[in-house]
Amino acid sequence: MTKAANMTMTGARMVVQALKDHGVEVVFGYPGGAVLPIYDEIFQQNDIRHILVRHEQGAVHMAEGYARSTGKPGVVLVTSGPGATNAVTGLTDALLDSIPLVVLTGQVPTFMIGTDGFQEADTIGITRPCTKHNWLVKDTADLASTIHTAFHVATSGRPGPVLIDIPKDVQFATAQYTTKEISRAPHYQPRVKGDMEQITRLVEMMEAAERPVFYTGGGVINSGPEASRILRELVAGTDFPITSTLMGLGSYPASGKNWLGMLGMHGLYEANLAMHGCDLMINVGARFDDRITGRVKDFSPHSKKAHIDIDPSSINKVIRVDVPIVGDVGNVLADVLALWKSRGSKTNKAGLAKWWKQINEWRAVECLNYKPSTKTIKPQYALQRLEALTKGMDRYITTEVGQHQMWAAQYLGFEDPNRWMTSGGLGTMGYGLPASIGVQIAHPEALVVNVAGEASWLMNMQEMGTAMQFRAPVKQFILNNERLGMVRQWQELLHGERYSHSWSESLPDFVKLAEAFGCKGLKCSDPKDLDDAIMEMIRYDGPVIFDCLVEKHENCFPMIPSGKPHNEMLLGEADTQGVIGAKGAVLV
């Protein structure tokens, strides 16, 4: 029992007390009229650090970065009305990527709700579809237990953002504090242990499969580091190839010998063809997203599919599977591994040897080849150099959304989980800069790089002020092509080269912008200077805005055009090097 048991206190103090009881160290937020009592309590204590953001969207993305890099829930505190509506994009982002957040919003006093009061918005109504759950607390006596339930809901089962709307009179009123221990256990208790019958079926299939593949996703990361450890042991033991979604990068090390690289629309040739040609697909904590499956009808037509997911609604949503296993990834993988070992650690060795021979032929295509240049910095080259120069460092990467994001996923190698923070499901431009600050707050000594495009980066650039104020030495590595590159690429390939509004005009001078914020600005346009500039960025003790001027019309390949199956992949510019041999776009 904490000291706070049976104590009477104001709602505002309850908020701070409950956060402490849940081990919260950092809150990202922005004050306003409807949360002033809570800010007053924050002022009078030193256990919880408050990071003052510049825009509420930034607060939510910071909390996401914090959560994804630590495995702990991120906490946000914003005011009513615009404070809450500004948080909506971040909430939706966290919902789609299953990131645990507890967001506290102020609300007008209960007796004013519904009167169109100043800074009143129907926060519960607005955020209902973009949270895992939300609560309006109308009675101070319910506040503490609601916060306890909120932490439970955010972090259990499939994690996600939750929101608690707290009217100002509820913050002022007093009631008895309900501790975590005496708070009623919520009935929400998702199943974590997989069905042994289905697990047995999966193990039998694994023993016989000729062309198996592990298809892993963000669920492995969300399940915790132990899930990644068991996955690695299972892959090493079975010698099955493994690919991952954008969300799952790092659960299996990029340097591992069974690693095929990322799959999906801009995934690697060998990964996508392995998915298409396999006879056993083992989906571990991924959700058959449309960027992964391509044309559903032709998705991996000859395989038996197993799907491990903690969320029953993910199973059979898009793709019918043969072996559904509802449970926590770490828990289920441990059972799979134990059973497979107890049955003699059998695999179809002859089949696997043939399968690896085939995969190695696909690997030999070297789908990530691009036409190098000595005059301009190719974005792929910039990322290769970033990778080479930061390899082995205590490194965290965040990204914005677009071509640079896909290149980062292709060319950077992740050895561990929780090192890669990117907006996968929602594709939120403006995610990376605030997320990098959240990561840096959690890991003050680490190297945190936001791989960005100039257009995305501008969407939340005000947060450089937050980075400066809280001495978060985040490195903003902007691949500046003066284009909305991914939009431009689609227009080139699919809309007759009509480049409707896909260039960035009137860009700021990023070096001067850095100086205006009081941090360091770097600019590089010559491949020869790139290494030195990257090293300067890494060595600088403080935030850096790195304006890396890259080739303007580079396209991101490989690419599976919309509505195409995995085996109709464009290798694009690699073709010009004669790897495939045909001119122009080749449908493999």
Next chain:
Amino acid sequence: MSALNIKKGSSSHSAYDLRDPNAVVIEQHTLAVLVDNESGVLARVIGLFSGRGYNIDSLTVAEVDHAGHRSRITVVTRGTPQVIEQIKAQLARMVPVHDVHDLTAEGPAVQRELALFKVAGKGDARIEALRLAEIFRANVVDSTLESFVFEITGTPEKIDAFGDLMRPLGLVEIARTGVAALARGV
């Protein structure tokens, strides 16, 4: 490298596959959803249906356990078998939802709806309306010299049939409760 040669207007221009992969086998299912009767719970359930593009043919809700603050939502929906499975899974994972029962799939169930019909008329039409109401075991719950209000319970089909018969006889207004349903047996 603009060599995809996609016809203008083709759905291949989309960033999504616009073809519905589901076969068009549409089934109607009655679901019973037991929820915490907390504020906004109905909006949450309805929001799930509208947000994910599911259909609601009928919806009823009322608190059935006052002490436990539990409400029962009976929803009649339609979709392909895959969509029905999705609806159930999506409902079941909601935090205030305790139980989801598919009364259509889980064996025989009784379904009843209550409806009020206002029928205005004189002479033969009025007599015919009253005679038909007796056949349908509808009760007269309000009467003036020119109108009746009939109360009828039954399956939605029975109520539809009664409505069809009343229409030429001076039907003015209908109020229906939507379906309440329970599984047969224990």
